[in-house]
Amino acid sequence: MLQFLQRKADMFYRRIPQNLNFYRTWKYGLCTGTSILAKPSEAHSSKSRYVPLAVSQRIRQDVFVNMNFRNRIATARKTWSSMSPASASILEGMKSGLSSSVGGKVTLSSSTVEELVSFVADVANLPESEFEYKLRNDLETECIRRIQDFDQKAMLYVADVFFVMNMASNRYLKAVFQEFERRWNTLSITKEDILQLLFFLSILRTSSIFLMHKVEEFISEHASQFSINEVGLICHTFFVTNTAFRNFKTLENVSSLVLNNVDKETFRVGLLVSIMKTMRHAQFPSVRFYKDLGTVLCQKRKLQDATLSDLATLSFTYSSLKMVHRDLSDYVNALTKSKISGKKLNFVRMKDLSRLLWSSMMLCVDIPRDMLEKSLYIMRLDSQLPFRYPEAFVEGLVALAVNRIYPADLLDVVFSPKYLAFKSGRLLEQHFQLLLLGSVVQIECENYKGNQLSQSYLASCPSELFGNLGYELRTRQGLLSLIQTLHHILGDSSFLRCHFILSHSRITDVELRLDSSNHPVMFNSTCDGPDAQRMLQSGFLKDSSSNLALSLKETSISHELLKENREISRTDLGNIYLKANRPGLQRRISIKVMGWNQYALNEPLLLGLHQMELRLLARLGYDVFAVNPVLAQQLDSSSLEGKEEIVRSILEKCDVRLQ
Numbered sequence: 001m002l003q004f005l006q007r008k009a010d011m012f013y014r015r016i017p018q019n020l021n022f023y024r025t026w027k028y029g030l031c032t033g034t035s036i037l038a039k040p041s042e043a044h045s046s047k048s049r050y051v052p053l054a055v056s057q058r059i060r061q062d063v064f065v066n067m068n069f070r071n072r073i074a075t076a077r078k079t080w081s082s083m084s085p086a087s088a089s090i091l092e093g094m095k096s097g098l099s100s101s102v103g104g105k106v107t108l109s110s111s112t113v114e115e116l117v118s119f120v121a122d123v124a125n126l127p128e129s130e131f132e133y134k135l136r137n138d139l140e141t142e143c144i145r146r147i148q149d150f151d152q153k154a155m156l157y158v159a160d161v162f163f164v165m166n167m168a169s170n171r172y173l174k175a176v177f178q179e180f181e182r183r184w185n186t187l188s189i190t191k192e193d194i195l196q197l198l199f200f201l202s203i204l205r206t207s208s209i210f211l212m213h214k215v216e217e218f219i220s221e222h223a224s225q226f227s228i229n230e231v232g233l234i235c236h237t238f239f240v241t242n243t244a245f246r247n248f249k250t251l252e253n254v255s256s257l258v259l260n261n262v263d264k265e266t267f268r269v270g271l272l273v274s275i276m277k278t279m280r281h282a283q284f285p286s287v288r289f290y291k292d293l294g295t296v297l298c299q300k301r302k303l304q305d306a307t308l309s310d311l312a313t314l315s316f317t318y319s320s321l322k323m324v325h326r327d328l329s330d331y332v333n334a335l336t337k338s339k340i341s342g343k344k345l346n347f348v349r350m351k352d353l354s355r356l357l358w359s360s361m362m363l364c365v366d367i368p369r370d371m372l373e374k375s376l377y378i379m380r381l382d383s384q385l386p387f388r389y390p391e392a393f394v395e396g397l398v399a400l401a402v403n404r405i406y407p408a409d410l411l412d413v414v415f416s417p418k419y420l421a422f423k424s425g426r427l428l429e430q431h432f433q434l435l436l437l438g439s440v441v442q443i444e445c446e447n448y449k450g451n452q453l454s455q456s457y458l459a460s461c462p463s464e465l466f467g468n469l470g471y472e473l474r475t476r477q478g479l480l481s482l483i484q485t486l487h488h489i490l491g492d493s494s495f496l497r498c499h500f501i502l503s504h505s506r507i508t509d510v511e512l513r514l515d516s517s518n519h520p521v522m523f524n525s526t527c528d529g530p531d532a533q534r535m536l537q538s539g540f541l542k543d544s545s546s547n548l549a550l551s552l553k554e555t556s557i558s559h560e561l562l563k564e565n566r567e568i569s570r571t572d573l574g575n576i577y578l579k580a581n582r583p584g585l586q587r588r589i590s591i592k593v594m595g596w597n598q599y600a601l602n603e604p605l606l607l608g609l610h611q612m613e614l615r616l617l618a619r620l621g622y623d624v625f626a627v628n629p630v631l632a633q634q635l636d637s638s639s640l641e642g643k644e645e646i647v648r649s650i651l652e653k654c655d656v657r658l659q
Contacts, residue, residue, distance in 0.1 A: 074164040087122040156196040202237040223253035228261040232271035235278035255289040276317040294325035312355040319359035324603040329365040354396030361399040412450030435504035467500035478632025494522040514587040576626040
């Protein structure tokens with residue numbers, strides 16, 4: 001068994017840059033029974049707040065191998081090393097239960113600060129069996145009691161020794177953070193202090209806003225001093241502590257450092273992953289950075305050694321920030337396809353594949369068919385996956401639905417009363433995904449017989465999930481001008497109805513109905529939703545809760561979506577017109593005013609979810625005209641004659657005949 005564990009240690013060593021001290025420490029801990037890779041029993045009681053120890057070990061090795069940390073971190077265990085007389089006396093006193101000095105012998109409580117720190121360093125060389133849990137706990141308690149006597153270097157050194165000893169030293173780390181906060185303005189902080197402090201913050205995954213802001217100020221002022229490995233640690237800590245960079249200059253410095261190092265042989269994908277998570281968290285919008293980064297990653301083939309998790313993080317960052325890089329997306333999908341082909345799919349994490357599918361869907365990237373099929377297979381492997389990854393699981397189903405794949409068994413699970421109860425109280429975005437999926441099933445899955453979103457669930461959803469007409473009219477550029485001009489042209493507000501046709505939509509539909517001759521007809525008073533007359537009377541600004549929830553009563557109409565008159569543009573920011581003919585039925589038109597948030601940031605591309613919304617409307621039988629943000633701006637800025645000219649051109653495109 002020992003030989004097997006040693007071979008495992010050797011395999012691990014070959015995968016990482018060589019660092020003898022780190023290797024000896026890791027291998028010694030493994031082979032003497034110290035469970036280095038086990039989750040500490042006292043630390044990180046919540047799974048969501050747990051950082052795998054192997055990740056922290058790798059970061060420590062990458063950053064603290066620098067000679068500047070030679071006397072600031074614990075070295076490899078030296079089992080042959082003997083204790084100093086003072087340390088031996090302290091250890092003897094602890095085992096005997098002595099609390100005060102007897103016969104001139106040094107005890108834990110009577111030791112000087114120098115003797116206490118030296119003792120901490122000496123016990124790190126002891127086998128775990130010779131320094132059991134109670135003694136460790138007593139040592140941690142004493143260090144906390146006397147922490148005000150430590151300088152910052154001693155505080156961080158003791159924390160590092162506790163880490164090497166695999167002690168669950170959360171109490172001590174919290175005391176260190178509090179002491180740094182208390183003394184910050186009186187300390188002479190160095191770069192090494194900052195990096196060690198960030199390392200321990202990343203382990204505990206908690207911090208005060210004050211401390212993180214002070215750390216960011218230091219980083220911003222001394223950005224040129226940090227290496228790419230050190231920036232990786234900085235970004236990792238900011239992400240895991242749920243802290244976003246406030247200073248745009250700091251983010252620009254980080255992005256420049258990445259671009260200067262990404263094409264080097266020593267650059268690791270793991271560093272990029274930590275940095276990209278932070279960029280996404282801070283919503284860093286530099287088009288040039290993401291373009292240049294994607295180009296280098298593709299040209300230099302820098303992602304060959306990336307894991308599926310790495311690829312998912314990179315892809316998800318681009319899609320979350322609405323950055324299109326088609327070469328990079330195709331490269332990532334090709335790598336994903338090769339990594340899951342011939343691999344035991346039981347070991348592929350569903351969350352990673354779902355994120356990859358979601359990212360491709362949002363940026364309208366073609367997804368290989370076998371990647372879709374294998375994702376579906378993985379989602380069916382374990383009945384607990386919807387509960388283990390509630391957000392990613394539903395995202396994966398939405399991405400499959402956009403690609404016209406509707407797994408009835410999985411839809412039945414996520415719409416079941418048990419799962420809807422499980423989802424209650426979660427983030428709004430997770431409920432929004434369920435509402436979207438519910439709309440898709442109602443509209444496109446006519447033969448589906450399983451569970452659907454219950455009325456009780458819809459009633460329990462927060463009002464923020466649904467479209468708010470008053471808010472839309474106040475904030476959506478061009479919408480108010482469109483409605484007012486339509487009222488002026490048509491002569492009566494009863495020809496319009498302003499509401500949200502799809503239950504998940506937050507973009508107002510301005511609906512017109514036409515007779516068989518394509519002339520507008522009035523809405524009668526029994527129609528669901530507010531007509532334009534009532535809105536005009538209320539000044540377009542009244543927030544009414546009755547305007548929030550929408551009905552899908554008409555989704556039982558069966559017809560096929562005919563070929564779209566125009567492909568959604570990828571080359572210009574054109575207006576989009578989708579037509580669904582309904583012979584013998586009254587024509588219905590939905591005019592939607594799109595904002596910049598519905599488009600990619602660096603390319604004239606309507607994002608996948610909004611393309612899906614237009615598709616669903618067309619499937620319901622609506623001719624859909626999507627007004628692009630440029631035209632919306634023109635509507636607001638033009639004269640009355642200019643507004644009329646724009647709106648008449650929209651009506652002409654929709655083949656609306658005026659009296």
